[in-house]
Amino acid sequence: xxxxxxxxxxxxxxxxxxxxxxxxxxxxxxxxxxxxxxxxxxxxxxxxxxxxxxxxxxxxxxxxxxxxxxxxxxxxxxxxxxxxxxxxxxxxxxxxxxxxxxxxxxxxxxxxxxxxxxxxxxxxxxxxxxxxxxxxxxxxxxxxxxxxxxxxxxxxxxxxxxxxxxxxxxxxxxxxxxxxxxxxxxxxxxxxxxxxxxxxxxxxxxxxxxxxxxxxxxxxxxxxxxxxxxxxxxxxxxxxxxxxxxxxxxxxxxxxxxxxxxxxxxxxxxxxxxxxxxxxxxxxxxxxxxxxxxxxxxxxxxxxxxxxxxxxxxxxxxxxxxxxxxxxxxxxxxxxxxxxxxxxxxxxxxxxxxx
Amino acid sequence: xxxxxxxxxxxxxxxxxxxxxxxxxxxxxxxxxxxxxxxxxxxxxxxxxxxxxxxxxxxxxxxxxxxxxxxxxxxxxxxxxxxxxxxxxxxxxxxxxxxxxxxxxxxxxxxxxxxxxxxxxxxxxxxxxxxxxxxxxxxxxxxxxxxxxxxxxxxxxxxxxxxxxxxxxxxxxxxxxxxxxxxxxxxxxxxxxxxxxxxxxxxxxxxxxxxxxxxxxxxxxxxxxxxxxxxxxxxxxxxxxxxxxxxxxxxxxxxxxxxxxxxxxxxxxxxxxxxxxxxxxxxxxxxxxxxxxxxxxxxxxxxxxxxxxxxxxxxxxxxxxxxxxxxxxxxxxxxxxxxxxxxxxxxxxxxxxxx
Numbered sequence: 285x286x287x288x289x290x291x292x293x294x295x296x297x298x299x300x301x302x303x304x305x306x307x308x309x310x311x312x313x314x315x316x317x318x319x320x321x322x323x324x325x326x327x328x329x330x331x332x333x334x335x336x337x338x339x340x341x342x343x344x345x346x347x348x349x350x351x352x353x354x355x356x357x358x359x360x361x362x363x364x365x366x367x368x369x370x371x372x373x374x375x376x377x378x379x380x381x382x383x384x385x386x387x388x389x390x391x392x393x394x395x396x397x398x399x400x401x402x403x404x405x406x407x408x409x410x411x412x413x414x415x416x417x418x419x420x421x422x423x424x425x426x427x428x429x430x431x432x433x434x435x436x437x438x439x440x441x442x443x444x445x446x447x448x449x450x451x452x453x454x455x456x457x458x459x460x461x462x463x464x465x466x467x468x469x470x471x472x473x474x475x476x477x478x479x480x481x482x483x484x485x486x487x488x489x490x491x492x493x494x495x496x497x498x499x500x501x502x503x504x505x506x507x508x509x510x511x512x513x514x515x516x517x518x519x520x521x522x523x524x525x526x527x528x529x530x531x532x533x534x535x536x537x538x539x540x541x542x543x544x545x546x547x548x549x550x551x552x553x554x555x556x557x558x559x560x561x562x563x564x565x566x567x568x569x570x571x572x573x574x575x576x577x578x579x580x581x582x583x584x585x586x587x588x589x590x591x592x593x594x595x596x597x598x599x600x601x602x603x604x605x606x607x608x609x610x611x612x613x614x615x616x617x618x619x620x621x622x623x624x625x626x627x628x629x630x631x632x633x634x635x636x637x638x639x
Numbered sequence: 640x641x642x643x644x645x646x647x648x649x650x651x652x653x654x655x656x657x658x659x660x661x662x663x664x665x666x667x668x669x670x671x672x673x674x675x676x677x678x679x680x681x682x683x684x685x686x687x688x689x690x691x692x693x694x695x696x697x698x699x700x701x702x703x704x705x706x707x708x709x710x711x712x713x714x715x716x717x718x719x720x721x722x723x724x725x726x727x728x729x730x731x732x733x734x735x736x737x738x739x740x741x742x743x744x745x746x747x748x749x750x751x752x753x754x755x756x757x758x759x760x761x762x763x764x765x766x767x768x769x770x771x772x773x774x775x776x777x778x779x780x781x782x783x784x785x786x787x788x789x790x791x792x793x794x795x796x797x798x799x800x801x802x803x804x805x806x807x808x809x810x811x812x813x814x815x816x817x818x819x820x821x822x823x824x825x826x827x828x829x830x831x832x833x834x835x836x837x838x839x840x841x842x843x844x845x846x847x848x849x850x851x852x853x854x855x856x857x858x859x860x861x862x863x864x865x866x867x868x869x870x871x872x873x874x875x876x877x878x879x880x881x882x883x884x885x886x887x888x889x890x891x892x893x894x895x896x897x898x899x900x901x902x903x904x905x906x907x908x909x910x911x912x913x914x915x916x917x918x919x920x921x922x923x924x925x926x927x928x929x930x931x932x933x934x935x936x937x938x939x940x941x942x943x944x945x946x947x948x949x950x951x952x953x954x955x956x957x958x959x960x961x962x963x964x965x966x967x968x969x970x971x972x973x974x975x976x977x978x979x980x981x982x983x984x985x986x987x988x989x990x991x992x993x994x
Contacts, residue, residue, distance in 0.1 A: 342699050354843075476824075476825050
């Protein structure tokens with residue numbers, strides 16, 4: 285290992301790379317990590333100097349608050365390599381902004397740009413060989429923060445760890461996705477933490493999602509917990525509905541995550557001349573539209589899958605198959621968005637950032 | 640360290656004890672841990688052999704699911720030492736049962752009695768010197784389970800760690816507690832994880848509780864998230880209201896934890912001839928009762944504080960002071976419950992279990 289010190293970030297390089305042990309054609313999403321990670325601890329009211337070092341385990345006290353009180357947040361992002369071997373990020377400032385919003389809601393310190401953005405760029409430069417070019421190949425980026433202070437008393441920690449790990453990924457293909465509309469379980473409360481990318485929001489979905497799996501569905505479309513009449517998210521993604529030629533999606537709220545893919549798709553769709561209506565979408569409307577044939581598409585939107593088309597949905601005892609379209613908004617918008625991400629189309633929005 | 644193997648549990652004793660470094664008169668709740676801990680990992684669909692070993696840090700991959708998805712649950716219990724130096728647990732089977740209910744809701748494996756109960760007894764036997772006698776002295780017990788499987792994909796882990804750590808504690812005194820009634824923030828959703836002792840439920844409360852602190856309140860009384868009209872929990876405790884001579888508390892639900900102190904107090908109060916009414920209690924009722932003088936007491940109930948009397952509450956812009964009673968239900972029930980726990984009164988309920 286060689287130690288390289290800049291004024292901003294310490295860099296400890298791995299003696300050898302693991303890259304030759306990885307089959308980049310057979311990657312399970314989120315399971316293989318690059319040679320390095322960025323770690324920065326928060327102690328005594330301040331962020332310490334970040335360090336990029338070989339990927340290695342954390343050593344934490346069994347009473348660390350992350351284990352007991354779930355004080356933990358994360359982000360999901362991707363890096364893309366173009367034909368000329370340059371590497372690009374997609375709207376990273378949005379992830380940084382959202383991470384800090386999550387931090388505030390979870391009583392955690394905000395992460396400065398010099399650590400989140402500059403640290404990420406430095407880390408990716410070091411592990412650039414792990415980003416493969418060719419559309420579909422990406423480097424999945426996982427910035428996260430955990431409470432590392434010890435003590436089994438339910439109070440905010442005074443010590444935190446911010447970390448970025450990187451995982452090479454292939455295009456995400458989930459097969460035919462059938463969804464179940466939630467009429468009992470919920471992912472978020474009014475005045476709760478649903479809008480934060482907080483760890484606890486995700487594990488809370490596991491059990492209802494497993495019940496849905498057992499019944500033959502891949503995902504759940506979450507509804508508002510009070511009435512189960514409003515369609516809110518799909519699994520861990522935002523969700524869009526196409527009725528006739530209008531695209532509907534719920535407004536963000538304290539129950540709904542402000543997805544970056546979501547807002548990018550809205551902008552793209554509008555540019556394409558598609559009518560986009562951001563307003564609460566009711567279960568009854570969806571069922572009615574499915575029955576009268578005006579429901580054309582449903583798709584999830586998120587960083588991992590980009591766009592995840594849904595082939596049918598079940599509500600209570602009734603299953604509705606969606607039409608198979610020659611030219612869907614889902615396919616078209618995904619193509620247009622990924623073309624921008626891979627620099628295969630002009631980025632008129634200024635979304636891409638070169639590393 | 641000496642290795643002692645039984646058929647059920649491996650025991651690795653610490654070479655030396657830390658006990659002489661601890662000032663048992665000056666203990667901060669949940670911050671000092673005994674010499675040993677019990678650890679048992681779940682892998683390949685089964686629990687491995689539990690091991691009691693010296694208290695030491697966990698070594699976990701940065702992608703461990705507990706860090707990203709909050710798949711973590713815990714319990715809180717206490718051990719009590721009597722005048723004759725015997726050590727007792729209070730309704731441990733209830734904690735075991737609840738841990739397993741939480742496990743099901745969070746898609747985690749249930750912990751067998753041979754690990755949870757027998758393991759706990761064995762651990763306490765080893766660290767018995769850490770339990771001091773004299774009323775008020777307790778050993779706080781923290782059983783918990785975390786997802787240790789790696790991979791940044793939001794799915795249940797296949798690997799888990801169950802662990803028990805022990806922390807000596809003095810009687811919990813929180814000073815005068817003023818509470819704020821929640822009219823915007825919430826702790827749990829209908830169909831959510833509020834009834835599970837899941838990690839994410841606790842960190843979600845930190846921010847609203849901090850806002851309450853800043854406004855001069857120690858706790859929040861949580862209300863239902865849909866209407867904010869029903870009184871549900873107080874901080875991390877269940878909550879009781881005395882109006883005239885009747886004691887009210889909300890029924891448990893998927894938003895409200897089935898507290899062991901709560902149910903014990905209900906049984907005790909009934910035995911004392913107090914009228915107990917378990918039904919939804921409305922904010923409006925409370926305000927009305929405060930105004931007409933029929934509201935006598937509010938108190939929280941939980942393992943750490945046992946009973947936590949409240950001196951006043953604020954709802955929107957109005958603050959209501961509670962009367963100072965010579966003989967309160969809170970003080971009386973706390974005294975009666977702790978007398979049972981310390982074997983100073985006959986345990987007619989059969990709640991105490993000797994180690």
